[in-house]
Amino acid sequence: xxxxxxxxxxxxxxxxxxxxxxxxxxxxxxxxxxxxxxxxxxxxxxxxxxxxxxxxxxxxxxxxxxxxxxxxxxxxxxxxxxxxxxxxxxxxxxxxxxxxxxxxxxxxxxxxxxxxxxxxxxxxxxxxxxxxxxxxxxxxxxxxxxxxxxxxxxxxxxxxxxxxxxxxxxxxxxxxxxxxxxxxxxxxxxxxxxxxxxxxxxxxxxxxxxxxxxxxxxxxxxxxxxxxxxxxxxxxxxxxxxxxxxxxxxxxxxxxxxxxxxxxxx
Amino acid sequence: xxxxxxxxxxxxxxxxxxxxxxxxxxxxxxxxxxxxxxxxxxxxxxxxxxxxxxxxxxxxxxxxxxxxxxxxxxxxxxxxxxxxxxxxxxxxxxxxxxxxxxxxxxxxxxxxxxxxxxxxxxxxxxxxxxxxxxxxxxxxxxxxxxxxxxxxxxxxxxxxxxxxxxxxxxxxxxxxxxxxxxxxxxxxxxxxxxxxxxxxxxxxxxxxxxxxxxxxxxxxxxxxxxxxxxxxxxxxxxxxxxxxxxxxxxxxxxxxxxxxxxxxxxxxxxxxxxxxxxxxxxxxxxxxxxxxxxxxxxxxxxxxxxxxxxxxxxxxxxxxxxxxxxxxxxxxxxxxxxxxxxxxxxxxxxxxxxxxxxxxxxxxxxxxxxxxxxxxxxxxxxxxxxxxxxxxxxxxxxxxxx
Numbered sequence: 001x002x003x004x005x006x007x008x009x010x011x012x013x014x015x016x017x018x019x020x021x022x023x024x025x026x027x028x029x030x031x032x033x034x035x036x037x038x039x040x041x042x043x044x045x046x047x048x049x050x051x052x053x054x055x056x057x058x059x060x061x062x063x064x065x066x067x068x069x070x071x072x073x074x075x076x077x078x079x080x081x082x083x084x085x086x087x088x089x090x091x092x093x094x095x096x097x098x099x100x101x102x103x104x105x106x107x108x109x110x111x112x113x114x115x116x117x118x119x120x121x122x123x124x125x126x127x128x129x130x131x132x133x134x135x136x137x138x139x140x141x142x143x144x145x146x147x148x149x150x151x152x153x154x155x156x157x158x159x160x161x162x163x164x165x166x167x168x169x170x171x172x173x174x175x176x177x178x179x180x181x182x183x184x185x186x187x188x189x190x191x192x193x194x195x196x197x198x199x200x201x202x203x204x205x206x207x208x209x210x211x212x213x214x215x216x217x218x219x220x221x222x223x224x225x226x227x228x229x230x231x232x233x234x235x236x237x238x239x240x241x242x243x244x245x246x247x248x249x250x251x252x253x254x255x256x257x258x259x260x261x262x263x264x265x266x
Numbered sequence: 267x268x269x270x271x272x273x274x275x276x277x278x279x280x281x282x283x284x285x286x287x288x289x290x291x292x293x294x295x296x297x298x299x300x301x302x303x304x305x306x307x308x309x310x311x312x313x314x315x316x317x318x319x320x321x322x323x324x325x326x327x328x329x330x331x332x333x334x335x336x337x338x339x340x341x342x343x344x345x346x347x348x349x350x351x352x353x354x355x356x357x358x359x360x361x362x363x364x365x366x367x368x369x370x371x372x373x374x375x376x377x378x379x380x381x382x383x384x385x386x387x388x389x390x391x392x393x394x395x396x397x398x399x400x401x402x403x404x405x406x407x408x409x410x411x412x413x414x415x416x417x418x419x420x421x422x423x424x425x426x427x428x429x430x431x432x433x434x435x436x437x438x439x440x441x442x443x444x445x446x447x448x449x450x451x452x453x454x455x456x457x458x459x460x461x462x463x464x465x466x467x468x469x470x471x472x473x474x475x476x477x478x479x480x481x482x483x484x485x486x487x488x489x490x491x492x493x494x495x496x497x498x499x500x501x502x503x504x505x506x507x508x509x510x511x512x513x514x515x516x517x518x519x520x521x522x523x524x525x526x527x528x529x530x531x532x533x534x535x536x537x538x539x540x541x542x543x544x545x546x547x548x549x550x551x552x553x554x555x556x557x558x559x560x561x562x563x564x565x566x567x568x569x570x571x572x573x574x575x576x577x578x579x580x581x582x583x584x585x586x587x588x589x590x591x592x593x594x595x596x597x598x599x600x601x602x603x604x605x606x607x608x609x610x611x612x613x614x615x616x617x618x619x620x621x622x623x624x625x626x627x628x629x630x631x632x633x634x635x636x637x638x639x640x641x642x643x644x645x646x647x648x649x650x651x652x653x654x655x656x657x658x659x660x661x662x663x664x665x666x667x668x
Contacts, residue, residue, distance in 0.1 A: 064606040070634055092635050093306050093667040103453060115334075116438050117394075117412040121454075121486060121520065123527030125553040133607055133631060137557075178555055200555065234606045257450035261400060262336070262344055 038152030041166055041186065046146050048191035051219075053079040056243040057090075062134050065233030072132065073241075075263070077249040084254040087141075088263055095132065099259050106142020112259035119259050128178050135206060135229040135236040139177050149176035157188065160195055161211070164188045179205070190220055204230055217245050307333040307348070310665040316357075317658040318364040324357035326385075332393070339397075347395030347409075351388075358385040365657060366581055367650035373578045379505045383585075394441035405448045410441040413460060415475060415490060417520040417529040418547040420597050420615075421565050421590065424490045424516035424533050426473070427462070429588040432615070433625050433643050433659075454479045454486065462494070469495050477518070485521030490514070490533065498587040499540050499569075500579035507587075510538035527551040535569075543568040545590075559601040561613075565594035574619050574650050592652040593618050607631040621651025635667040 055077050062070040073091040078084065085102045089095040097114030106127070112119045127139035146152075150170040157166055165185040172179060185195040196208040206229050210222040225238040252258055314326040334348040363371035363381050374381055396409030416422035420435050428439040442462060449457045455478045462471035471494035480487050496512035516533030532546020549563035567590040570580045576591050583589040594617070601611035608630040615623040627641035642660040645653040 062606070066605075068607065070607070070631065093308075094635050094637070096306065108453075116414075116436070118414060121417075123522055123551065125525065125527060125551075126559075128553045128555060129557055129559065130603065232606055255450065255452070256454045257403070257405070257448070257456065261398075261405075262338055 038154050038168055038170075039147070041154065041168055041191075042146040042150060042152045042170070044191040045184075045186050045193060049193065050081050051078065051245060052081055053077075053248045054243060054245050055247065055249060057241045059239045059241055060132075060134060061237045061239070063235050063237070070133065077253055079249050079251065079254065086249075086253050086258075089132075100131070100138075100141075101254065101256065101259055102142065103254065105145065105148075106139075109138060109142075110256055110259060117260060119256060121256075135227040135232070135234055136238075140227070142177070146170070149173055150182070152184075155183070158185075160185045163194055165194055192220060192222070206230060216243055219245060303335050303337045305333065305335055306668060307331065308665050308667040310663060312661060312663040315660045319656055320364040321361070324360070326354060326356040326358065329353045329355075342400040344398045344400075345396075346398065348393045349390065350393045351390050352386075353388050354385050355387075358387055359383070360385075362585055365585070365654070367575065367654050369575060369650065370578055370581050377505060377578070391440070393438075396441075403450050405450070407444075407446045407448075410443045411446065412439065413442050413444060413446070413473075414439065415488075415518070416531045416547075417486075417518055418531045418549055418563060419561060419599075420563050420613075421547055422531060423545040423547060423565075424514075424518060424531055426492050426494055426496075426512070426514060427471075432588075432623075433641060434661075452479070464495060471495060483521065485519055488518040490516040490518070492516070492533075496537070498583060498589055499537075500582045500586075502577065502579040505579065505582060508539055510540065512537055523550070525552070532566075540569075545569060557603060561597075561599040561601070563597045565590060565597075567592065567594040574648070576650075576652070590652075595623075595652070604628075615653065617647075617652045619648055619651040621645060621647035621653040621655065623653040632664075637665045637667075639663045639665075 056075070058074045058076060060072040060074060062072075064070075071092070072089060072095065075088045075090055077086045083103070083105045087100045089098045099112040099114075100109060101112070102109045107124075109122050109127070110119055111122060122138065127142065128137055130136070131138050131141055150172055152168045152170045155167040155169050157164065159165065165187055168184045168186070170182040170184055172181070179198050180201045181199050183197040183199070184193060186193050192210075192213070194210055197204055198206040198208075206227055209226045209228070210224070211226070212223040214221050214223055221240065221243060223240045226235060227238075228235045253263070308331075310328075310330045310332070312328045312330070314328070316324045316326075329352070331351045332348055333351075334346075336344065336346045338344050360383050361381055362383055363374065366374065371381075392410055394410050394412065396407050396411040399406040399408075413427040414422070414425055416424045420432060421430060422428075427442045427444075430439070431437055444460050444462045446458060446460045448459075456475070458473075458475040458477075460471075460473040460475075462473075464470040471492070473490065473492045473494070475488055475490045477486065477488035479485070492512065492514040494512050494514075495509065497507040497509050499508045499510070500506070501508045513536040514533040516531070518529070518531045520527070520529035522528065527550060529549045530546065532544065534542070534544050536542050545565075545567050547563055547565050549561070551559065551561040553559050569589065570583075570591055571577055572593045574592075580589070580591050584591045595615045596617075597613055597615045599611060599613040601609060604610045608628060611627045611629075613625040613627070615625070623643060623645050625641065625643045628639070630638045632638045640660070640662045642658070644658045645651075645655050647653065647655050649655050
């Protein structure tokens with residue numbers, strides 16, 4: 001069940017990617033130098049991936065270990081550099097109208113179930129649960145700052161899919177996510193994340209791969225995010241169908257009261 | 267016999283215990299949209315099997331079609347509603363005595379009261395139908411609508427308009443005809459004022475809820491007040507519902523305590539004829555790192571006599587109106603994914619009188635727009651406890667959404 005929690009700031013980078021529906025960076029981002037300084041790299045990545053506001057449409061496809069598919073279409077809005085976001089399920093009918101509101105970089109979130117006209121405020125620990133049966137947890141979808149949620153150590157530099165990347169070991173701060181640590185690869189050139197591995201104390205749990213990077217409104221956008229769940233043998237693909245950074249969403253969208261209202265364009 | 271005549275508890279609130287579940291029909295619901303009218307909904311089939319030593323197995327099959335409609339009439343004005351069509355087949359007429367302790371059943375017989383209960387073979391009803399008018403932070407909602415309050419899972423003391431089914435507490439509840447105004451501020455501040463019309467102003471129901479987030483302690487906090495016409499008690503002499511005014515002052519609190527989710531929901535009730543009483547629920551929950559979810563809740567019910575043998579009128583209020591019996595219960599639950607698309611859970615309700623209700627459940631997504639839910643309930647422990655031993659029920663529900 002979902003309970004309220006105004007926990008300490010957490011959230012993690014995948015959230016910015018998943019909720020906003022893309023990974024974006026200014027084309028004019030300064031090329032990062034290969035410094036052996038984890039904190040500096042986190043700061044660069046935060047800066048490169050910070051999106052003031054956005055609106056997008058995404059398709060989420062869950063592939064189970066048995067090969068079953070579940071596909072969702074989701075409209076997303078974000079503002080305040082990703083600190084607030086709203087996801088509205090459009091399809092399939094089973095979940096159409098359900099919404100997830102995140103505030104404070106994902107520290108606070110609400111789930112609205114349209115059929116029952118009920119809103120639930122999630123407690124901090126609930127963020128570990130799977131979001132809509134996907135391989136993303138609510139925690140994964142949080143949108144906090146890397147620099148607040150992790151300390152980092154540079155492990156080296158290597159190529160990922162032909163891109164020169166820095167490899168970082170990220171350890172959650174006390175207020176950070178529940179993983180033991182992450183290993184993150186970010187492009188040295190544009191500081192954008194290309195891959196993340198998630199670990200508990202003993203196991204490699206999940207891997208996030210970011211691909212199909214395109215330029216949208218002067219920003220680089222990863223149009224595909226795939227989370228592979230090594231424990232379950234399943235994976236979830238998040239594809240951006242439409243994305244714009246042009247217009248700031250109405251702030252009233254990011255309130256609990258707005259969850260039970262129709263959203264313009266519905 | 268006694269039929270629900272409650273104004274405030276609009277839904278047939280006899281589904282709050284295993285007994286009630288065994289007697290109640292299964293209903294369900296879904297969503298839609300429509301100046302273009304959006305239409306959606308679902309079809310659902312529920313097979314229910316109940317067993318007691320006296321009745322042996324009894325089957326009930328409920329086929330339900332829910333059609334949802336919604337339309338944006340103009341800027342700020344919306345219509346939302348749904349109609350349910352239900353066909354019940356099987357053992358729709360039940361004897362309630364097997365669901366009572368033996369001594370209570372004999373008392374019912376000697377009182378000469380009817381001991382059977384019949385479900386409608388077919389039922390068509392407007393479940394929800396309301397207009398919503400939005401003007402900035404103000405929302406006015408007119409019509410049959412959901413008025414659910416309270417953070418508790420298994421039972422909501424501050425919700426005097428709906429009753430949860432103890433075995434299926436997240437299931438939809440029938441709407442209540444009301445005039446409701448909400449004023450919202452900030453992220454989660456809300457003032458709600460509700461009126462449920464009856465024959466005249468004096469017999470109508472009224473409720474107010476003030477909710478906010480208290481930043482300094484990190485908790486959501488709400489105060490509720492009700493003044494309603496209550497018919498959830500049974501007159502011990504006539505065995506008919508007691509119609510009386512009920513006023514209640516309640517509180518909700520939910521937040522985090524030592525890393526656990528924590529909540530408190532309760533109220534004090536002033537009754538026109540019966541004794542005043544307190545009722546509250548205290549709960550905690552936690553999610554382990556592997557996603558396993560743990561939940562515990564305790565209900566204190568000060569309305570009824572506190573120990574066995576419980577009075578006949580308390581049993582009847584339990585059967586027909588879903589009122590808790592005895593002092594309350596402690597509930598513990600665990601929920602966990604057993605595959606990517608299947609969720610398993612089990613809930614145990616233990617009472618101070620030594621009776622126990624076990625409620626295992628599986629929820630599975632079997633196709634993109636199809637769910638299968640199976641849950642059961644059985645009681646063990648004292649024969650005259652709040653959950654009398656020897657009751658078994660199994661429910662299988664398949665739902666297809668469109």
